[in-house]
Amino acid sequence: MFARAFRVRASTAIKGSDRRKLRTNVAAAFPNLSAEQLTEFIPNKEELNVIKIHCHKGEAVTVYVTNRNPILFEIEKALYPTVYALWVYPDLLPAFSTWPPVLRKLAGGADLMLPGVVVPPSGFPQVERGTLCAVTLLGNRAPVAVAVATMSTAEMLAAGMKGKGFAVLHTYMDHLWEYGDKSCPPTLAPSVTDSADKERAEDGEEPAISFPTDMLQHVDIGDLSLKEQDGCATLVGKEELDEDKAAETADDASTEVQQEAEDSRTPQEQMDALFNQCFFHALKCKVKKSDLPLLTSTFLRSHMFSCCPAGKQLDIKKSSYKKFSKFLQCMQHQKILQVKELNKGVESIVEVDWKHPDIKAFEVPEGFSSASAAQDSKSEDREQVYHAPEIIPLYGVSTKMIPLFQESGHKKGSVLSSSEVRNIVINYVKANELVDETNKNFVKVNAILCDCLLDKLEQDEISKLKWDDLLSRCLEQMQPLHQVTFFGQEPVVRKGNIEPIDITLAQRSSNKKVTIIKNLELYGLDPQCVANILQQKVQASASISPVPGTKDRVQVQIQGNQIHHLAKMLLEEYQLPRKYIQGLEKAPKLGRKK
Incomplete structure (x- = not known):
């Protein structure tokens, strides 16, 4: 359901009476929660927001968010917990395990097929068709998906563990998870229910994972394969699974070493390292020489943030630099780049030493596209990424x-x-x-x-x-x-009425006209990007300068009366409502051809 990006329609803080009503509904939906757990789940005083979203297929969903993490979502008056909630209460739902390679298919929107379900020695939990269940990975009790059973336990066994077993609603790494703090699942030891497993656990050994004899008669492990069939995920073949397990073991070993090294550093040192990584990644893959001079704020927001690994977030206040300007000063001392104040109060990167040893030695982390691909698609992405905000x-x-x-x-x-x-x-x-x-x-x-x-x-x-x-x-x-809601972000409430994009004409020397555009930042538009696109379209020089009387606003100035081209770009390409654009009536009138 959340495999693709959704659209946020509204966000409001929940009232006291609605909070009590929600707590009653949660208690009815999840009766195994104790009174104390229920109070922790729906807190009395902590901020709790209600967010209305529309999924890519048009479903209207209500999401409840606390501490910046979605904890519940509601579809047609039915409540479902998110993975963030299940990591705190892992036993809230009956759980079924699958193999780690299956997760990437589930996150891509596939349902869980029965051949991909691991049968524990103690047997499956007893569920009926339509029961809400959690999906875990083998060896970790922390749920990674929320799904609805399409068969009862008896029907699963009677079908020989073939067919679709669970309709997946929400997973770790989908867009609903991305709406939160993007934390990773905790490592929770599996529950030990079998007596033999208990003895092994007491001796310090891991519980054995085996299949009952009657189940092995129905399921041939060697015949299972991980491939998408009608949008559903199944298990990998035996040889591929062995390769995946070997690769995962090696990855886990290297990850553990890396985590141990990271754990030995303070949070401040870790944030410094993350800023350095994103800085060199942005210079190597995102920025071209033709982009210079580049506003430092644009470099941070549009380039460095996009290089941040999943599950992490850049926060300059948590680093030793405290201010981004001081971070850039440090890079300037190392002669990696040069920063100048081209206009009063507005700093720009004017030069980069692309041959600097630190830039040449930097290796792009796995999961990111190559530098050349990023550079080739850079200008195209700028136009495609923009979504008009909802106001x-x-x-x-x-x-x-x-x-x-x-x-x-x-x-x-x-x-x-x-x-x-x-x-x-x-x-x-x-x-x-x-x-x-x-x-x-x-x-x-x-x-x-x-x-x-x-x-x-x-x-x-x-x-x-x-x-x-x-x-x-x-x-x-x-x-x-x-209230302004930018695509993929939480709504922001601002005082006053939103200022429209202001387009004016001014006279310069030799009676030349220039077009000036203000307030682009209020609508999530990068002034430098707009200036570059206009410059290419009308073949006229464009520049950026501070708005007189302000500290953090800039305006775009381009030669000639370009309001006609601006109107086409803002209304048709960016799809901004006309009521938020002021000055379109000053467009030049087209003369009749004789």
């Missing part, structure tokens, strides 16, 4: 409006959508019987509505308001806010 106007309860909203449980600063404001006002009017009996299009103004919505000069003159006037006055008296 939702919101309203905050102001001091003046507190009396009107406190009956519905809201206080100063509560963030509401326009529909929520409308419902609260309508409920207030009906509860206080303020609808005019003679004309239901009007609402009688009581003392609270008078104080909240009317000016001093109006209070003695107006006794009734039309519904539309009442609602518009409510919105006008509230604090304007807006």
Whole structure:
């Protein structure tokens, strides 16, 4: 379900009453949770957000997030735990094990076939068709997938362990997992249930994994193969499995050595090493000489972040440098690059020593594309990666409006959508019987509505308001806010109304016109990238300079009246709504051909 990227529609903090209702629903869905575990699972005071998403196939899903990690998702009023929740409560669901090579197929959207399920000596847990189950990897009790059984345990055995056994909903390494902190599964020892296994565990030996005789009559291990059949994953063949296991053993050994070396370093030293790795990776694979000069902020956001390995996150404050400018100064002292302040307050990388020994000696980590492939597709990726943000106007309860909203449980600063404001006002009017009996299009103004919505000069003159006037006055008296959701990121709520992209024309020397574009950053657009694309399209020089009177804003300036080309790029290619672009009416009028 989450094998492909989903779209976030809305994100709100859960209210106290909804939190209690959710806890009741969780208790009903997972009765084996104790009262103490239930309180930990749905905490009373910690931040808990509700996120509405749309999956790539159009499914509407509600996700509950706490401590930045999704813990539950809800589909058609049915609750399902995420892998983050199952790592804390590994025994929450009946579990079935599979082989490690199968995981990559499950993460790619495949279902789990019965030949890929490992039969433990103690037998399978008893489940019915439609039971929610966890999928684990052999040797680790930490779940890596959440699935629904398509057969009961008896039907699985009767089918000779053939056919599709589980419909997979969510896995470790899918996009729902990526929405969290991208942590890896913990290592949890398998539960020891067999008496012989218990004796081995007491002696310090690992429990043996064997297949019951009756099951071996139905399943020939040598005939199993890992390949995708009708979108389902099965097990690898015996020879391939031996090779995979040998490779995994070697990888595990090297990984353990690497982890031991990393564990010996402080978190600060580890973050320093991660910054160095991403820095050299970005210079070697992402940046070309033609990109210079390059804004340091763009280099960090667009190049270094994309080189960060999965499961890790760059955070300059956790490093010894504390500021990215100090990190670049250190690299400058090593004569790897040169940074200059081309415009006041805006630093850019102006030169890179591509022949520096550290850059030449750097090896690209496995899992990343080669430098040449990255460079060839760089300009193309820039255009394809952009997704127009979703912008939702919101309203905050102001001091003046507190009396009107406190009956519905809201206080100063509560963030509401326009529909929520409308419902609260309508409920207030009906509860206080303020609808005019003679004309239901009007609402009688009581003392609270008078104080909240009317000016001093109006209070003695107006006794009734039309519904539309009442609602518009409510919105006008509230604090304007807006929520911006960029593709693949959590929604961000900002104060005020969002500023539109501002396009203006200016006169320069010799009566030449230039087009100036501001506020691109507010919509997730890289000004340098926009300048480069425009320069190529219209064959005119483009530059970037700070916006006068600001510290962190820049503007794009390009020769001539290029509003026609800008409109086509912003509206058609980037698919930004026209209402968020200001100045398109200044485009040059095309003359008629004679």
